[in-house]
Amino acid sequence: MKRWTLALAAIMISGAALAQKSASDGIAEYRAMLADGNPAELFEAKGEDLWKQKRGPKNATLEKCDLGKGPGVVKGAFVELPRHFADTNKVQDLESRLVTCMETLQGFNGAEIAKTAYGRGEQNNVTALATWIAAESRGLKFNLPNSHQQEKVMYEVGKRLFFMRSGTHDFSCASCHGEDGKRIRLQDLPNLTKNPGDGIGFAAWPAYRVSNGQMWSMQLRLNDCYRQQRFPFPLFGSDATVALGAYMGVNAKGAENIAPAIKR
Amino acid sequence: MADPMRIRAQAAGDKATVRVLMSHEMESGQRKDSAGKVVPAWYIQDVSASLNGKVVLTAEWGPAVSKNPFMQFVVKGAKAGDKIAVTWKDNKGDSRTDEATVS
Numbered sequence: 001m002k003r004w005t006l007a008l009a010a011i012m013i014s015g016a017a018l019a020q021k022s023a024s025d026g027i028a029e030y031r032a033m034l035a036d037g038n039p040a041e042l043f044e045a046k047g048e049d050l051w052k053q054k055r056g057p058k059n060a061t062l063e064k065c066d067l068g069k070g071p072g073v074v075k076g077a078f079v080e081l082p083r084h085f086a087d088t089n090k091v092q093d094l095e096s097r098l099v100t101c102m103e104t105l106q107g108f109n110g111a112e113i114a115k116t117a118y119g120r121g122e123q124n125n126v127t128a129l130a131t132w133i134a135a136e137s138r139g140l141k142f143n144l145p146n147s148h149q150q151e152k153v154m155y156e157v158g159k160r161l162f163f164m165r166s167g168t169h170d171f172s173c174a175s176c177h178g179e180d181g182k183r184i185r186l187q188d189l190p191n192l193t194k195n196p197g198d199g200i201g202f203a204a205w206p207a208y209r210v211s212n213g214q215m216w217s218m219q220l221r222l223n224d225c226y227r228q229q230r231f232p233f234p235l236f237g238s239d240a241t242v243a244l245g246a247y248m249g250v251n252a253k254g255a256e257n258i259a260p261a262i263k264r
Numbered sequence: 265m266a267d268p269m270r271i272r273a274q275a276a277g278d279k280a281t282v283r284v285l286m287s288h289e290m291e292s293g294q295r296k297d298s299a300g301k302v303v304p305a306w307y308i309q310d311v312s313a314s315l316n317g318k319v320v321l322t323a324e325w326g327p328a329v330s331k332n333p334f335m336q337f338v339v340k341g342a343k344a345g346d347k348i349a350v351t352w353k354d355n356k357g358d359s360r361t362d363e364a365t366v367s
Binding site for chain 1: 283
């Protein structure tokens with residue numbers, strides 16, 4: 001009987017020791033286990049093929065696409081987007097820029113792609129391309145130019161949108177992402193009003209979501225933030241989403257890019 | 265045709281660790297689409313791996329395996345330069361084989 005009590009006490013002690021590991025440690029461990037076989041790699045490989053493949057009505061590749069560092073330069077492009085492009089005279093993020101290239105180089109209908117639901121048809125290809133392009137800048141530090149007048153305007157607009165409270169829940173992006181140390185259930189929420197650190201927030205997307213087996217681009221991530229705030233869905237590549245990208249991207253200056261990451 | 269697999273094989277001592285990432289929907293046959301119709305089952309049934317053409321692993325999989333599955337195994341006697349080939353076949357009869365060199 002005494003031995004039994006001792007054994008039980010030993011179990012209880014080890015139980016207490018386990019409980020000391022915080023929930024976020026547990027999640028970090030889970031992510032590290034998954035990261036070894038991150039299915040984002042599959043999308044990366046697909047994106048690389050799509051970049052070099054002759055497609056569309058004009059039967060052309062995307063290899064002459066200018067992502068901001070000159071035609072065809074992919075490495076380092078991701079950590080400097082969104083930025084202003086002279087040819088479209090617009091500030092564009094990675095995905096809206098890719099659609100522009102698919103339109104001008106390959107002859108696709110850009111408006112048609114923007115209207116396509118996420119994860120379907122050409123929209124799926126845009127995500128795969130974005131995944132590969134982000135991966136080509138893995139380990140580099142974010143450094144958005146933020147020098148052109150329009151880039152500065154977009155940053156300010158993004159900041160306003162970030163703090164704009166509205167909708168049935170009177171929410172803003174800042175409600176969840178405006179201070180340190182917040183979380184939803186077990187998920188830590190990064191503070192996106194400043195540099196949240198290497199590979200956090202803007203520096204982690206596109207990412208593979210294990211829970212639904214989908215590859216998510218930044219555009220889709222923002223769309224989901226607005227869904228959770230009960231806002232109307234922003235349009236793909238809209239000025240609002242690009243402005244938020246500019247705001248988060250400029251704030252993330254110096255943060256190391258780990259995209260494509262893996263999320264729960 | 266199915267998308268390619270990603271295979272990494274790394275030798276350490278007298279064995280090699282092989283990591284395989286497969287691109288597959290792995291529909292369980294239990295889900296319904298937005299119209300309420302059952303999404304037909306579509307999953308990998310047979311997996312095999314070979315070292316320089318000699319089969320070293322076979323597995324039977326079912327609908328409980330996740331989408332885009334990841335498989336890891338250790339092969340004894342594999343050295344740098346050896347060829348590891350992995351094949352899967354799904355319940356629709358589609359199959360795919362990819363090869364990697366042990367590094």
